Amino acid sequence: MPGCPFCEIAAGALPAHVVHADDVAVAFLDARPVFKGHVLVVPRTHVETLTDLPVEAVGPFFTRVRALARAVEDGLAAAGTFVAMNNKVSQSVPHLHAHIVPRNRKDGLRGFFWPRVKYEDDTEAATYAKRIRETLEATP
Template identity: 75%
Template sequence: MPVSDGVPGEDCLFCAIAAGERPAHVVLADDVAVAFLDTRPVFKGHVLVVPPVHVETLADLPTPMIGPFFERVRALSVAVERGLEAAGTFVAMNNRISQSVPHLHTHVVPRNRKDGLRGFFWPRTKYEDPAEAESYARRVREAL
């Protein structure tokens, strides 16, 4: 069955990435979270952190997973800063509204002063090629 955005379970894009069935520039993968580069990053090095099991929103995340999941988010926030020499990070999560894939995901976006990010307007950029994307993923992985 083809994988498509937006349908839970076996058709969920993020479930397929977490299962290794779809390619991604993975920076962390364990039984609590899978983190990979966003294919449409706000800034290069923008990471998405998802639970490896399908849950749509934060309210759906089982209580025992909340602490461990956010420990991974925190670790990725530090790794993005260190690995990419960013001045800080922007950490965000949408629940249903503006959630392009209905699978819980936390954005960890590298930030620098005067980087152009204003309020909730998120400009998007692209990696030049898969090698450039992999270089960003490697730097974050190494900083973990």
């Protein structure tokens, strides 16, 4: 996709610290990492969000994400990783990408990056669950 920096990195037209590249995905260091070793994994084919990724591509893409999470953890002697993905909101580049951030205890990162809320009661929670479940069941 012309003008997409992640497509340009995948094509080798923009420089990046690439840690993996194959026909499915390209992974490279985030230029503005949460912690050093923060990797972005992008599908080689331009899609903007997870729901745009063809069903047959989901497994292969997440196989790469899984392998890279292990590589970040083992290669950096991290206690774990934080794996995240934004879709549209807070997505700084409109090309699907998974963040893999190395984590260690007491590293300063606290929970999620957004405030938490509570449901008013179980009835409200059940209503939200029902709306999502019914939508999922109606989606082919």
